Amino acid sequence: MLKYQQIANEIQQDIEKNDLPQGTKLPVLETLMSQYKTSKSTVIKALSLLERKGLVYQVRGSGIFVRRHNRKGYISFSNQGFSDELSGFDITAKVLELDIQKPSAEVAFNLKIDPEDDVYYVKRIRYINGQTLCLEESYYNKAIVTYLNNEIATGSIFDYISNGLGAKIGFSDMYVHIQKLDENEAQHLGLQTGDPKLFVETIFYLNNGLPFDFSRISYNYEQSQFFFQSTGYSL
Amino acid sequence: MLKYQQIANEIQQDIEKNDLPQGTKLPVLETLMSQYKTSKSTVIKALSLLERKGLVYQVRGSGIFVRRHNRKGYISFSNQGFSDELSGFDITAKVLELDIQKPSAEVAFNLKIDPEDDVYYVKRIRYINGQTLCLEESYYNKAIVTYLNNEIATGSIFDYISNGLGAKIGFSDMYVHIQKLDENEAQHLGLQTGDPKLFVETIFYLNNGLPFDFSRISYNYEQSQFFFQSTGYSL
Structure with missing residues (x-):
């Protein structure tokens, strides 16, 4: 630092x-x-x-x-992304699937890799204060995230990537949609089919500009509210 | 500049x-x-x-x-807020209500004014490329936004505040929720009761730190998708 x-x-x-x-x-x-x-x-x-x-x-x-805002219980959608913004909450995860796959064309495109390269696929439910927060599917470029297991995926994968693998996380592109839950998603989140969801696709880059993670997250509308600040550029 | x-x-x-x-x-x-x-x-x-x-x-x-992202048709949720990010789209507005009111306790709290002070209340539907984008209710501190009329509210109120009134817009706090549309909102947006919405409450500040606008916006989930970038702090 x-x-x-x-x-x-x-x-x-x-x-x-x-x-x-x-x-x-x-x-x-x-x-x-x-x-x-x-x-x-x-x-x-x-x-x-x-x-x-x-x-x-x-x-x-x-x-x-x-500058301070005056509401509690909001997940901060800061310049630095969600990763360390959940630290004020009790976050746990249940891993539903974890394996090494060949990427789909879409995943390969977003990770800028070849369809023959390997990715770690992780599907998990994350919980906030004991409630389902989101259903997450992530694809990690295995050439960068060389190893993952269930124990790691039960905690913060980003902490592991930064501290365990020593990779430097740089920036991200997030695409945010409002949609309805399908039956499978609703079941995982404990909600009804057709209920609202925030659906976020994110490409995370290392600080050298290489994309290492493409994730698709469906948020439980009852548990997730977000705080977002815009800032001026005066200093 | x-x-x-x-x-x-x-x-x-x-x-x-x-x-x-x-x-x-x-x-x-x-x-x-x-x-x-x-x-x-x-x-x-x-x-x-x-x-x-x-x-x-x-x-x-x-x-x-x-750095460039690769999807079109997303509204950019940048550091500077939405205001000038809609410029790539064809945006129009229909004013449903515009009058001078005494603020509710909540509005007075968010605008840091007295319940006896005046606010401009503006309720309008905004359209993107001819489709309903959102239903917006905004409360402007009349001591700062001294004059508004229907013609102004049909265009960009922020352009008017910056260019017409010469006020300098500084920063904002946004609180983002995923909810279901009630009957009245659904009717205004041309959707069904119970459909998803992104519900955003924002406090906008001048560059001297004074809040001048408290707004509540319900977005049409079919028309609104947002792009959000996180950045590092290397330079």
């Missing part, structure tokens, strides 16, 4: 620890520089990162202010 | 004009500096803005690459 990321983390922790409400003015740059014992450019980079993360906003000529 | 924003726009236009596919490597910094006749720091700020907008990604030690 770079210096400015550390400082950004510390400022974020200070905001949370002191439970500062939206609109609270942060100390001026000079005070932050001495408080965190760092240079002006590092403080500015840290604040810029916090602005992009939706944790502060800048009012030109006036200062930097805390 | 600042210099680096201009350069970012020009790079973006070059990418689009030349239809560069995802993964195309951009010229090195020195080439961009001479091509756009600007300093290194301005080029870096421009590239950083483009990264935050999801238009490029950086691979450390390797270069800057074009």
Whole structure:
């Protein structure tokens, strides 16, 4: 982690620890520089990162202010995707299927691989606070995600990819649809056929631009509500 | 518009004009500096803005690459919110109601105003390519949005607020739910009672942090699909 990321983390922790409400003015740059014992450019980079993360906003000529939203129980749909945003919830998973397959044309296209290459296919139900959150089907490029097993897939596969395999997750493209559950999906989620679902297809890339995971997720409408922030580009 | 924003726009236009596919490597910094006749720091700020907008990604030690997604017909759910993302579509609106009201407790809370203050209430149906896109109810703080009429509400209210009133739109908080349409909503959208909807509540803020619009939108599931990018923070 770079210096400015550390400082950004510390400022974020200070905001949370002191439970500062939206609109609270942060100390001026000079005070932050001495408080965190760092240079002006590092403080500015840290604040810029916090602005992009939706944790502060800048009012030109006036200062930097805390940004916080006021509802609980929403899954944050942040710039960084869902992966670490579920950490505030009790998330578990049940693996329904896990095997090595040849990709369909669609999966091969999205993962930019050959139909003869191998993928790990994982189908699982994820639970939030004991309720079904979603039914997930994921296809991992086996050349990148070289090994998976049931135990790993019962936890956070992304934590394993980052920490176990040491791969650096970069960015993602999400395609979001509102649809109706079919009979099979409804059964898995404990809902009725025809009930609403949020259906999300995502391509996840490593930070070198290679796609490693194509996933299709159907969310239980009764359990999933999402929070999404847009940010300005002032800093 | 600042210099680096201009350069970012020009790079973006070059990418689009030349239809560069995802993964195309951009010229090195020195080439961009001479091509756009600007300093290194301005080029870096421009590239950083483009990264935050999801238009490029950086691979450390390797270069800057074009980021482009490969599906058409999705409404982009970008960092900057929906407002200018509908520009690629044919959007019209029919105003069902427009008047000045006293806010409910909930509206007053979200707009941080007093129950005795005035709000403009606008209820309208928006159409995309001639189909119902959504049913929208919006509450504007009248102290900020001082005037509205039917003609304005038939077009883009945000364009009017930015260009007509000269207010600077800053950021937003969106709360996203998946629900079922009630009878009245279904009728307005030309769907069946119980059909799925995406229900989005948004608080929009000026760039000075003041909330000016609280809106509740029910999207027609048959017409609305959304694209959402997450970005890294490398630049």
